[in-house]
Ligand code: HMG
């Protein structure tokens with residue numbers, strides 16, 4: 595089996611996770627979340643986005659959250675930037691990475707960022723150029739890679755074409771987003787194979803939402819192809835405000851449990867991470883969506899009752 599030796603996990607909970615929440619969390623809670631994720635061993639954390647606060651109110655306090663952070667370990671923070679204004683904010687806040695976000699579906703592109711795919715790439719060109727000139731890494735997202743809430747099935751070729759264009763702009767990494775969470779393992783493999791014909795596999799990340807419970811199976815199918823970068827969200831937080839019906843990202847705890855169980859290093863302390871998931875789930879007033887976290891917390895409670 596062709597599994598990578600080490601897998602990089604990109605924690606997207608503080609951005610993708612919290613952006614769809616109706617409850618607005620305090621700056622202090624968001625900063626604590628990021629600090630605790632870093633302390634649990636997550637080295638790459640998407641911390642927020644500089645987008646229209648009217649469109650995504652939950653991310654309006656990204657600047658304040660970043661300013662408050664006190665990280666005890668080396669962690670690369672990233673933010674979503676839809677335009678040069680967002681990039682200016684990112685530069686002022688001192689993050690090491692930005693992400694631009696395109697789509698594989700025209701309708702989703704219009705709904706999400708109010709322009710066509712081609713216009714979004716034009717808009718991103720100066721953003722990526724200026725970010726690279728300032729020494730930042732730039733990630734390129736593609737949404738709706740395995741299905742769109744408005745257009746249904748998406749051809750893998752269409753995804754590959756956007757991936758090639760984002761790479762040509764200067765994105766160092768392309769995250770393939772199954773925004774709706776509709777993908778299944780063989781479709782996910784076919785997609786990665788198609789995109790890898792245009793963009794080297796080592797530059798591809800997978801970003802699965804877990805709406806239909808397929809995310810871990812999809813991830814494993816892609817790992818077998820050699821993909822070594824996985825996006826996930828603590829406690830399975832998340833969704834996309836412009837993808838009605840989609841649920842959270844695959845839970846980071848479940849990804850870590852699976853990877854470590856397969857002998858793949860993640861560098862993450864699973865038990866510390868589970869406590870972070872418990873913390874944020876309590877703040878949101880709901881149960882964690884992580885199956886591994888629920889099972890291990892129940893086991894811990896049984897053990898403490900028995901002792
Ligand atoms: P626009 O509608 O084209 O118009 O915005 P605009 O450029 O004239 O700006 C509209 C308003 O946004 C104006 O304010 C601007 O000042 C403000 P108003 O006059 O209405 O008061 N604005 C900004 N504010 C703060 N920071 C900025 C900024 N830029 C403009 N940088 C725009 C285009 C993209 C900005 C807008 O449509 C927008 O913010 N959309 C939200 C996009 C978003 O965050 N979506 C969710 C993230 S994507 C995702 O979740 C998928 C992903 O996870 C992958 C996956 O799962 O597949 C990445």
Ligand code: MG
Nearest residue numbers: 610771773834
């Ligand atoms: Mg997402």
